[in-house]
Amino acid sequence: MSTTSPSPASIAPAEGKLGVLVIGLGAVTTTLIAGVELAKRGQGLPIGSMTQMGTIRLGKRTDGRSPLVKDFVPLAKLEDIVWGAWDVFPDDAYVAASRAGVLEQGKHIEAISQVLRDIRPMKAAFERKYARNLTGEHTMGDIGKRAMLNAIREDINRFRDEKGVSRLVMIWCASTEVYIEPCEVHATIEAFEKAIDANDERIAPSMLYAYAALLEGVPFANGSPNLAVDMPCLRQFATERNIPISGKDFKTGQTPMVKARQLGLSGWYSTNILGNRDGEVLDAPENFKTKEESKLGVLEDILEPSKNPDLYGDVFHKVQINYYPPRGDNKEGWDNIDIFGWMGYPMQIKVNFLCRDSILAAPLALDLVLYSDLAQRAGLGGIQEWLSFYYKSPQVAPGLYPEHDLFIQLTKLKNTLRWMMGEDQITHLGREYYEN
Numbered sequence: 001m002s003t004t005s006p007s008p009a010s011i012a013p014a015e016g017k018l019g020v021l022v023i024g025l026g027a028v029t030t031t032l033i034a035g036v037e038l039a040k041r042g043q044g045l046p047i048g049s050m051t052q053m054g055t056i057r058l059g060k061r062t063d064g065r066s067p068l069v070k071d072f073v074p075l076a077k078l079e080d081i082v083w084g085a086w087d088v089f090p091d092d093a094y095v096a097a098s099r100a101g102v103l104e105q106g107k108h109i110e111a112i113s114q115v116l117r118d119i120r121p122m123k124a125a126f127e128r129k130y131a132r133n134l135t136g137e138h139t140m141g142d143i144g145k146r147a148m149l150n151a152i153r154e155d156i157n158r159f160r161d162e163k164g165v166s167r168l169v170m171i172w173c174a175s176t177e178v179y180i181e182p183c184e185v186h187a188t189i190e191a192f193e194k195a196i197d198a199n200d201e202r203i204a205p206s207m208l209y210a211y212a213a214l215l216e217g218v219p220f221a222n223g224s225p226n227l228a229v230d231m232p233c234l235r236q237f238a239t240e241r242n243i244p245i246s247g248k249d250f251k252t253g254q255t256p257m258v259k260a261r262q263l264g265l266s267g268w269y270s271t272n273i274l275g276n277r278d279g280e281v282l283d284a285p286e287n288f289k290t291k292e293e294s295k296l297g298v299l300e301d302i303l304e305p306s307k308n309p310d311l312y313g314d315v316f317h318k319v320q321i322n323y324y325p326p327r328g329d330n331k332e333g334w335d336n337i338d339i340f341g342w343m344g345y346p347m348q349i350k351v352n353f354l355c356r357d358s359i360l361a362a363p364l365a366l367d368l369v370l371y372s373d374l375a376q377r378a379g380l381g382g383i384q385e386w387l388s389f390y391y392k393s394p395q396v397a398p399g400l401y402p403e404h405d406l407f408i409q410l411t412k413l414k415n416t417l418r419w420m421m422g423e424d425q426i427t428h429l430g431r432e433y434y435e436n
């Protein structure tokens, strides 16, 4: 078995500080910043983040090698992250986090109030027509697109100098912009440049941030569904300059994804009605016991509590199967799954997943930042399809369809990490265990 391309010859070490420039200092961003700062101080766990809490199996199942991801690949350390942001409102991260109402004021905001107060947003490249309901005045003003682009580039360079960072990553966590259809102004850099000079309204602020990042050699990740870096000219530009890009739209929801996201689980209550023979048999407690034990076993195999006692060490699991003849073979189930996320905040998944959006999005943003920086140091430019795991609408090369299956995305991501580090791919074929 051989892979199609050779592993990177080397990955530059994560030396010095990593500047994280976030567009938008709202709910997701402040939850991200506060969580990382709390985690640095041992005041909370970065739950939901693969880079911080996930493990990766290396070699055969019988080898017993499953290091933490962060011990396997050379990621930037949380201690080395320095924050910068732009926003339409002048509020510092303390005020913005308090206003967002995601985190507990005393335990998770006051505890790090000084750090948060010190993060003050730079003036936003913004025009009302891209988000009509935003009334903030903390903007660059109506200075034209070329001047906005230049001002963002100046902000990046000033931040780099003032904070003494050795590398930067930019991530879009700002409000979703109005819908813009990709068209001829987004086709080539020449057309794009011309449209900037002409103040063409099809050039949105997100595109100016993305272009500024690429011009300054900074990887760009896009947490919203607006285009930003997802257009032919910027894809091409990022590939030519060998700068990592990825998008679009954080994938936080709906499917049960507790394990894949390293979210914690405290309880699983499942009740079912079933009217066939199976149901009739299972109505007897001694038969049901067999079923219950096997279900518990499956859950254990999936969760691997011994590897992750913080997340799965104490799970209360209850399964009921009730015999109900009118339904016959048509089983119906109601699952209530008690999980916990970033910093231990509890959530519930039911038929409707009752979740906390920013608690789910923050760890994705953290992982995207760290992996984009890793990709840059490994010399991987252009679209980072291996980061599809984090996106609802993954960016892929022209002519390819995106892979949406979360578990294939996860396999792709982990195989990319193995490939980067010169380890064997894990195909999950598993023939070797049954030969000879």
Ligand SMILES: NC(=O)c1ccc[n+]([C@@H]2O[C@H](COP(=O)([O-])OP(=O)(O)OC[C@H]3O[C@@H](n4cnc5c(N)ncnc54)[C@H](O)[C@@H]3O)[C@@H](O)[C@H]2O)c1
Pocket: 023, 024, 025, 026, 027, 028, 029, 086, 087, 088, 089, 100, 124, 125, 126, 127, 131, 134, 136, 172, 173, 174, 175, 176, 205, 206, 223, 224, 225, 249, 250, 251, 252, 357, 358, 360, 361
């Ligand atoms: N939380 C989730 O689960 C989730 C999932 C997918 C996508 N997203 C996306 O992530 C983004 C952030 O979500 P949020 O809950 O933090 O929103 P939010 O409204 O709390 O924060 C967004 C911030 O961006 C600022 N902003 C808007 N335009 C800007 C510009 N041009 N430059 C600088 N700042 C600008 C706004 O003033 C606001 O403070 C949204 O676009 C959302 O759709 C979130």
